[in-house]
Amino acid sequence: MGTTIYSIGHGRKTFEELLKELNSYRISYLIDVRTVPYSKWSPQFNQEIIKSELKSKTNIKYDWWADRESDTYIGGRPLDNSCFDDEGYFDYYKMAKYPSFQKGLERLVMAQENGFKVALMCSESDPSECHRSKLIGRELYVQYKINMLHIIDSHKIITEEDVISKLTKGRWPDMFHSAMPTFKSRKQYRKVEHLEYEYND
Numbered sequence: 172m173g174t175t176i177y178s179i180g181h182g183r184k185t186f187e188e189l190l191k192e193l194n195s196y197r198i199s200y201l202i203d204v205r206t207v208p209y210s211k212w213s214p215q216f217n218q219e220i221i222k223s224e225l226k227s228k229t230n231i232k233y234d235w236w237a238d239r240e241s242d243t244y245i246g247g248r249p250l251d252n253s254c255f256d257d258e259g260y261f262d263y264y265k266m267a268k269y270p271s272f273q274k275g276l277e278r279l280v281m282a283q284e285n286g287f288k289v290a291l292m293c294s295e296s297d298p299s300e301c302h303r304s305k306l307i308g309r310e311l312y313v314q315y316k317i318n319m320l321h322i323i324d325s326h327k328i329i330t331e332e333d334v335i336s337k338l339t340k341g342r343w344p345d346m347f348h349s350a351m352p353t354f355k356s357r358k359q360y361r362k363v364e365h366l367e368y369e370y371n372d
Contacts, residue, residue, distance in 0.1 A: 174283070174317055174318050174319060174320055175282070175283050175286060175287060175288045175289065176279055176282070176283055176289050176291070176311065176317060176319050176320070177196060177198060177288065177289065177290040177291070177319065177320045177321070177322055177328070178290060178291045178292070178293070178298055178301075178303040178304070178307075178308065178319060178320070178321045178322065179192060179193070179290045179291070179292050179321075179322040180292070180293055180294060180295045180296040180297065180298065180301060180303070181210070181213060181216045181292060181293075181294055181296075182213070182294065182295070182296030183212065183213055183296075184213070184296075185215065186215045186216070186221065186224055189216075190228070190229065190231075191325055192322050192324060192325050193229075193231060193290060193322075194229075195322075195325040195326070196288065196290070196320075196322060196328070197288050198231060198288050198289070198290045199230070199231060199232065199287055199288050199289070200231065200232050200233075200234065200282070200287055200288070200289045200290070201221075201225065201231050201232070201233050201234075201289075201290050201292055202234050202235075202236050202289055202290070202291050202292065203218065203221075203233065203234070203235045203236065203237065203292050203293075204236055204237050204245050204246055204247065204291045204292065204293050204302070204303065204307065205237055205246065205247075205292070205293050205294060206237045206239070206246035206247055206248040207248075208235055208237065210294060213294075216294075218235065221233065236275055236278075241271065242270075242271050242274055243271060243274050243275045243278060244269065244271040244272055244275060245272055245275035245276070245279075245291075245306075245307055246302075247261070247293065247301070247302035247306065247356070248261070249261055249262075249265075249266055250266075250269060250271070253265065254266045255360070256355055258359060259359045259360060260355040260356045260358070260359055260360070261302075261355055261356035261360060262353075262355050263302065263305050263306040263309070263353060263354050263355060263356070264353040264354075266306060267306060267309075267310045272310075275307075276307075276310055276311060276314065276315070279307075279311065279317075280311075280315050280317070283317060290322065291303055291307060298321040298329070298334050299334050299337050299338050300357055302356070303319075303321070304319075304321065304331060304334040304335070304338075305338070305354035305355075305356075306354070307319070308321075308331040308334065309331070309335070309351060309353070309354065311331070312331050312332075312335075312351060313351055318330050318331050318332055319331040321333075321334060335351060335352075338352075338354065339352060
């Protein structure tokens with residue numbers, strides 16, 4: 172069975188553009204993985220708005236899996252300060268070990284096994300700049316051999332392997348480094364409680 176788990180970034184798209192891309196790949200479930208499901212730059216993707224639009228105009232079901240109080244958490248922000256590295260970046264390898272994250276992966280695998288077409292949505296258009304690839308996609312690949320598909324537009328997708336190759340400048344995989352590398356956030360966040368801008372990594 173081929174991969175049925177996709178990812179998509181809303182960026183500065185219109186709702187109609189995002190919907191066209193989702194329909195191009197026959198997505199039936201949109202899972203929001205933004206820890207803060209709002210955007211000051213693209214308010215059409217604020218949680219209440221996109222949830223209402225999908226419900227009234229499509230058969231695509233919406234769910235949010237980045238609620239820090241939930242037992243299923245695959246958001247991009249750490250649950251506590253132990254997931255920072257020494258330089259203040261989010262260490263995705265540490266974040267992947269949380270039981271709530273592992274439960275989220277298991278639910279995705281179950282969706283894959285049942286043939287559901289699921290798209291994980293975050294704000295970054297480029298998957299190589301987002302935790303969709305550096306955290307979720309990596310762990311699906313390493314733990315379950317699922318090569319997640321990243322939607323670029325209605326006619327183009329790239330695989331998780333493609334993204335990792337880009338992130339490593341083509342150095343993975345090779346005969347000397349067969350294990351997929353681990354990653355951290357592209358931005359430095361030393362004090363989460365002081366963040367006053369939109370989080371989108």
